[in-house]
Amino acid sequence: MTYNAFYGTIVHSISLNQLDIVCNGLLVVDNDTGSIVTMEREVEDVVKVLERLDRPYKLHRLTPQQFLFPGFVDTHAHAPQYVFAGSGMDLQLLEWLNTYVFPAESSFKSPAVAKDAYNKVVSRFLRNGTTTCSWFATIHLDACKLLVDTIEQLGQRAYVGKVNMDQNSPDYYIEPTEASLNDTREFIEYTQSKKTIITPVVTPRFAITCSSALMHGLGKLAQEHDVPIQTHLCENPNEIDFTCSLFPESKDYTSIYADHGLLGEKSYMAHCVYMTDDEIDMLAKHNTGVSHCANSNFSLHSGVCDVRRFLNKGIKVGLGTDVAGGFAPSMLDAVRSSFFASKCTLMAHRDRKQDYEHLGTAELVYLATLGGARVLGLHDTTGNFVVGKAFDALVVDLDSQGPVDLMGNETPLQMVEKFLFNGSDQSLAHVFVQGRRVAGSMSSP
Ligand SMILES: [Zn+2]
Structure with a gap:
């Protein structure tokens, strides 16, 4: 009966032409159901927001090299x-x-x-x-x-x-x-x-x-x-x-x-x-x-x-x-x-x-x-980070261990593009399906 909360940059698709890049985003997952219960943008005081939750939570602060991306x-x-x-x-x-x-x-x-x-x-x-x-x-x-x-x-x-x-x-x-x-x-x-x-x-x-x-x-x-x-x-x-x-x-x-x-x-x-x-x-x-x-x-x-x-x-x-x-x-x-x-x-x-x-x-x-x-007819279940959908997600990590080098001045969009064109499985710190961690290049979060 706990939540997993992710705080940082969140990237997902809204429609064919709309890529939503959320800075200081907060995404909360119900660990019992594996579903997304909260998705907020531009959150300044993350702890204050999380205190409103009715159950214990674990907060994962994403680094500047990391972002959440749909599976x-x-x-x-x-x-x-x-x-x-x-x-x-x-x-x-x-x-x-x-x-x-x-x-x-x-x-x-x-x-x-x-x-x-x-x-x-x-x-x-x-x-x-x-x-x-x-x-x-x-x-x-x-x-x-x-x-x-x-x-x-x-x-x-x-x-x-x-x-x-x-x-x-x-x-x-x-x-x-x-x-x-x-x-x-x-x-x-x-x-x-x-x-x-x-x-x-x-x-x-x-x-x-x-x-x-x-x-x-x-x-x-x-x-x-x-x-x-x-x-x-x-x-x-x-x-x-x-x-x-x-x-x-x-x-x-x-x-x-x-x-x-x-x-x-x-x-x-x-x-x-x-x-x-x-x-x-x-x-x-x-x-x-x-x-x-x-x-x-x-x-x-x-x-x-x-x-x-x-x-x-x-x-x-x-x-x-x-x-x-x-x-x-x-x-x-x-x-x-x-x-x-x-x-x-x-x-x-x-x-x-x-x-x-x-x-x-x-x-x-x-x-x-x-x-x-x-x-596949699964658009109400997976594909992006809409509240109510399953948490099928990747924690992308473009740190220097992987195949991508960041210069430090990239925009979030440029980071997404570097991931798409130069990334690999080494760029995936964690892979989640329905809230369950199933793979990833780092140890469990
Ligand atoms: Zn075939």
Whole structure:
């Protein structure tokens, strides 16, 4: 029955274009619920304010090199692919799946392989400040349950999906339609019964590996259990051609998901690099979100996604590391890759003598935090420091121990930018999820 109080600079996103930098801010967390109970700005006499509290508190005064920042939200990552992250980026999507991904994922049939890998990947993501992550697992029910258990133990907020594949997959990594649906149902019920901050998510790998019957069944399952849906969409030109050839009755790739009941306000689609205006309008109409996976789009040379097209239509957008199509498990890298993708788009527009605005700092912070929370439908729970939300937070520390050097005359905004572009996991003194410290480069506060 105590409070944790943080006093110092607090930085968070209010909206796409609004970065709120609070000086002498006071943020109080209820340690029982892990929720934010107070958030005040320009507090002069912090002890006087805290004396009004009805319970004992512990005050943490942030140093001038430190600031509070919301935990990162990664809207798209493949937990099993972490085993080869940083290797095998010589191929493009379909060849890459057959050569590296399917053999690696099939080894998760073994619980021992899954246990070791899942422990490593979730720990690594937390250390990098990813307090919320949307995970793809594999087709194996037991290993999927193991991932949920591991995440629960390590304390991350997560969406977890059992992957579905009943066609166009290798003999050693495929499942019959009925078994795929039954295992998905069991996985959803298993995860929901735990009553944690982990949510099951229906996860058809992509239309190529899913029969029409499977996709219809998954759409129904998602509806019955009121759970979200995640998948891939319009990532690579060869993938799009093959997909459309498999479902000639649908108008385009996006329509394939719509025609199978998989496009809705609880759905979010990774990549969306090659989308026609009609398809973008369809996402807007269904209030479906987009996960922008810039590192992966570069690494598998899929293409450069212009997220401005989605933002201009009011479509929900967040960032995804897409480990291991993306090689980096850090959302700081997702920010930097998105920045580069945006600059590439700017240069392409300039060559055509068209105006274009690249993503700015406020937008990048939004996409990596609150925007991702909106994509996952978690914007009332996490993403910034509004009273009532969970305390999912990073204590960023730019002291000389880490990779950033401060000259002493930086504005708070410049400190945020130095963190985004030069920081690392060493810059994260503490990582909190729902008020619980789950990682950090310093000893407990
Ligand atoms: Zn992916």
